Amino acid sequence: MHMSERADxxxxxxxxxxxxxxxxxxxxxxVAALQHEPGxxxxxxxxxxxxxxxxxEGAVPIIAEMLQQTRADIHGVIxxxxxxxxHPAGSNVLEVCRAEACQARGGRALEHHVQEKLGVDYHETxxxxxxxxxxxxxxxxxxxxxxxxxxxxxxxxxxxxxxxELVDKLTTSVLQIK
Amino acid sequence: xxxxxxxxxxxxxxxxxxxxVAQELQLAATARNLDVRLVRNGSRGLFWLExxxxxxxxxxxxxxxxxxxxxxxxxxxxxxxDGNPDHALYLGDIAQHPYLQRQQRxxxxxxxxxxxxxxxxxxxxxxxxxxxxxxxxxPQGIVDEIKTSGLRGRGGAAFPAGIKWQTVLxxxxxxxxxxxxxxxxxxxxxxADRLVMECDPYMLIEGMTIAGLAVGATLGFIYVRSEYLLSxxxxxxxxxxxxxxxxxxxxxxxxxRAFRLEVRLGAGAYICGEETSLLESxxxxxxxxxxxxxLPAIKGxxxxxxxxNNVLSLAAVPYIMAHGGKxxxxxxxxxxxxxxxxxxxxxxxxxxxxELAFGVTLRKVLEDFGDGSFTGRPIKAVQVGGPLMAxxxxxxxxxxxxYEAFAKLxxxxxxxxxxxxxxxxxxxxxxxxxxxxxxxxxxxKCTPCRIGSVRGVEVIDRIxxxxxxxxxxxxxxxxxxxxxxxxxxxxGGMTPFPVQSVMKHFPEDLMASPRPVEA
Numbered sequence: 001m002h003m004s005e006r007a008d009x010x011x012x013x014x015x016x017x018x019x020x021x022x023x024x025x026x027x028x029x030x031v032a033a034l035q036h037e038p039g040x041x042x043x044x045x046x047x048x049x050x051x052x053x054x055x056x057e058g059a060v061p062i063i064a065e066m067l068q069q070t071r072a073d074i075h076g077v078i079x080x081x082x083x084x085x086x087h088p089a090g091s092n093v094l095e096v097c098r099a100e101a102c103q104a105r106g107g108r109a110l111e112h113h114v115q116e117k118l119g120v121d122y123h124e125t126x127x128x129x130x131x132x133x134x135x136x137x138x139x140x141x142x143x144x145x146x147x148x149x150x151x152x153x154x155x156x157x158x159x160x161x162x163x164x165e166l167v168d169k170l171t172t173s174v175l176q177i178k
Numbered sequence: 179x180x181x182x183x184x185x186x187x188x189x190x191x192x193x194x195x196x197x198x199v200a201q202e203l204q205l206a207a208t209a210r211n212l213d214v215r216l217v218r219n220g221s222r223g224l225f226w227l228e229x230x231x232x233x234x235x236x237x238x239x240x241x242x243x244x245x246x247x248x249x250x251x252x253x254x255x256x257x258x259x260d261g262n263p264d265h266a267l268y269l270g271d272i273a274q275h276p277y278l279q280r281q282q283r284x285x286x287x288x289x290x291x292x293x294x295x296x297x298x299x300x301x302x303x304x305x306x307x308x309x310x311x312x313x314x315x316x317p318q319g320i321v322d323e324i325k326t327s328g329l330r331g332r333g334g335a336a337f338p339a340g341i342k343w344q345t346v347l348x349x350x351x352x353x354x355x356x357x358x359x360x361x362x363x364x365x366x367x368x369x370a371d372r373l374v375m376e377c378d379p380y381m382l383i384e385g386m387t388i389a390g391l392a393v394g395a396t397l398g399f400i401y402v403r404s405e406y407l408l409s410x411x412x413x414x415x416x417x418x419x420x421x422x423x424x425x426x427x428x429x430x431x432x433x434x435r436a437f438r439l440e441v442r443l444g445a446g447a448y449i450c451g452e453e454t455s456l457l458e459s460x461x462x463x464x465x466x467x468x469x470x471x472x473l474p475a476i477k478g479x480x481x482x483x484x485x486x487n488n489v490l491s492l493a494a495v496p497y498i499m500a501h502g503g504k505x506x507x508x509x510x511x512x513x514x515x516x517x518x519x520x521x522x523x524x525x526x527x528x529x530x531x532x533e534l535a536f537g538v539t540l541r542k543v544l545e546d547f548g549d550g551s552f553t554g555r556p557i558k559a560v561q562v563g564g565p566l567m568a569x570x571x572x573x574x575x576x577x578x579x580x581y582e583a584f585a586k587l588x589x590x591x592x593x594x595x596x597x598x599x600x601x602x603x604x605x606x607x608x609x610x611x612x613x614x615x616x617x618x619x620x621x622x623k624c625t626p627c628r629i630g631s632v633r634g635v636e637v638i639d640r641i642x643x644x645x646x647x648x649x650x651x652x653x654x655x656x657x658x659x660x661x662x663x664x665x666x667x668x669x670g671g672m673t674p675f676p677v678q679s680v681m682k683h684f685p686e687d688l689m690a691s692p693r694p695v696e697a
Contacts, residue, residue, distance in 0.1 A: 143529025
C-alpha cells in the first residue's frame with residue numbers, strides 16, 4: 001500500500017479529537033498565515049502547537065492540502081522532531097536534562113527521583129493529568145546542573161528536595177478565603 | 179541621585195532566581211524611597227556567582243553574589259545600594275575579578291556589561307565598528323580580512339571561514355545567496371552560543387550582516403534550537419531595533435546593499451546541528467543528513483550558495499573587521515588562531531565562560547579557573563567538545579587546547595565545552611550513554627549510525643553483565659570502527675570516540691557491572 005493511502009485510511013478511522021480544543025479553521029488560519037514563507041512547515045507546526053498544545057492528527061491532511069505536499073511528507077516531519085506532540089500534554093510539561101554535564105552533577109539520581117515521585121516514565125503523563133515528563137538533551141545551563149525545564153522556565157541546581165517543593169507548588173490549588 | 183543596579187537576565191541567572199532577586203531589590207528600594215534604575219544586563223559568564231548583583235559606584239561596578247532572593251533584604255540592610263563592602267557576598271569591582279582579568283575577551287568583551295537589547299549600549303561599547311569598516315570595503319576585501327584572521331569554524335569542524343566565504347563569493351552573482359547561522363547548540367557542556375544570543379545579540383547580527391556583504395547574500399536565517407526560547411526572543415527584539423536603526427534592511431549602513439535576517443526555531447533534534455541536516459530542517463523537511471558534495475557553499479539552502487557558520491564564528495567577525503585580521507591572528511598557536519570561548523561545566527566549582535587564546539592547557543583551565551570539582555572530590559575524567567568527543571584522563575590534561583594537538587590524541591575541541599566528572603563517575607555508564615544518545619538522535623539515514631548505536635548499547639550491556647565479556651569487547655571495537663569509517667556524518671562517525679576513550683583509559687569501569695543509581 002502506498003504511504004499516502006495508508007495515511008488516508010488511518011485518518012478516516014481515527015476519531016476526531018474532542019471539539020473545543022481545535023477546529024479545522026484554526027489549522028487553516030495558522031497555515032494561511034505562514035504558508036508563503038520559504039520552508040514554512042516547521043514554523044506552521046510550531047504555530048499550531050503553540051496555539052493548541054499539540055499537532056492533532058486531523059491537522060495533517062489540512063496542512064498537506066494547503067502546502068500541496070503529501071500527508072506522508074507532513075507526518076514524516078512531525079514524527080521526526082521530538083518537540084512536536086500529536087496528543088495533548090498534561091497541565092505542565094516537565095523536561096529533565098539527561099545530558100553529560102547534568103549527569104556529572106547528579107542528574108541520573110535526579111532523573112530516578114523524578115520518575116519515582118511522579119510515577120511515570122519519559123513521554124508519559126501522570127494519571128491526574130498534571131505532568132507530562134519528557135527527556136531533554138541539554139538545556140544550555142551546564143555549569144549549574146542538574147537542570148530541568150517546567151513549561152518555559154529553566155531551573156538550575158535541582159535537588160530531589162527542591163523538585164518535590166516545585167511539584168507541590170504546581171499541584172496545590174490556591175483557595176481564596178473571603 | 180539615581181542608583182543604578184544590574185541583575186542579569188540570561189538563562190543561568192534566571193534558573194537560579196534572578197527575576198525574584200530583581201523584584202526584591204525593587205521592593206527594597208521603594209520601601210526606602212530610593213530612586214533606583216534597575217538594568218537587566220547579560221551575564222558575565224561567572225556562573226557560580228549568579229545571580230550576580232552589581233551596583234554602579236564611583237569606584238566601578240561593585241558586585242555581590244551569588245545572591246538568593248531571600249538574602250536581598252539583609253544585603254540592602256548591609257548597604258548594598260551604596261556598594262558597602264561589609265557583607266560576605268561582597269566581591270568588589272567585578273571587572274577586576276581574577277576570573278575575568280586572566281581572560282582574553284575579544285568576542286565576549288561586552289557580555290554582562292551591557293543591556294543586551296539596548297542598541298545605544300552596543301554602539302557605545304564598540305558595536306557596529308566592524309560593519310562600518312566592512313561596508314567601505316569590496317566583498318573580496320572583507321573575505322581577505324577574514325582569511326588574514328585565520329578564523330576557523332568554531333562549531334567543531336574548524337574549517338577556515340575565509341575559504342568558505344570565498345567559495346560562496348565566487349559563485350555567480352545573479353542568484354540568491356544565503357547566510358545561515360547554526361545556533362543549534364546541542365552539545366552538553368556548551369552555552370557560549372546561548373550567551374552570545376541572550377547577552378550580546380547585536381554582535382551576531384553584525385557578524386551575519388558582514389558575511390552577507392562579503393558574499394553577496396541578501397537574506398540570512400538564524401536556526402535556533404527550540405530549547406533556547408529566550409535566545410529567540412532576544413534576537414527577534416534586537417533584529418527589530420537593528421532594522422529601525424538602518425543596520426539591517428534595504429540599505430545597510432547607507433551603502434546601498436540589502437540584508438535581512440530571520441530567526442527560525444528548530445524542534446528538538448540534535449542532528450540538526452549538522453549543517454546539511456539543518457538546511458533540510460530550514461527547508462521544512464525531516465532533518466536528514468545530505469551527502470556531500472555538493473558543498474552547502476555551492477548548493478546549500480534551497481539549492482543556493484550558502485554560508486553556514488556557527489554562532490561563535492560569526493560572533494568573532496565584528497572584532498576582526500573592527501581591529502583587523504592581523505590583530506586577531508596574533509592570538510593563538512600554530513594553525514589555531516584567535517581565541518577560543520571555553521565553556522567550563524559539569525562537576526566544577528567555578529564554572530562559566532572562559533575566553534582565551536588557543537594554547538592554554540586543560541589543567542590550567544580546571545585548576546586556575548575551575549578551582550577543582552564542585553563536590554571537592556578528585557577529578558577523574560573530562561569530556562571536551564561535546565557528547566561525540568573523547569573522555570580525557572588526567573595524563574592528557576597538559577595538552578594545549580589547539581585543534582591539531584587534540585586531534586593527535588584522538589580527541590577534539592569541538593565547540594569548546596569542557597565537562598568535568600569527579601571520581602564517583604561510572605565511565606562504563608558514560609560509554610553506554612554515548613551509544614544510547616546516538617540511538618535517540620540519529621537521523622536514521624545511514625545504517626552504521628542508526629543500527630550501530632542500538633547494537634552498541636546492547637554490546638556494552640553484555641560486557642557489563644559479564645556475558646562473554648572478552649569476545650564482546652572485540653565486537654565493540656569492530657563496531658566502533660565500522661561506525662567511524664562507514665557513517666555519513668559526524669553523528670555516527672564520532673559517537674565511538676567517547677566509547678573508545680573509555681575502552682582505552684577506563685577499561686576497569688567498562689568491565690565492571692553497572693553501579694546502582696540511588697534515587
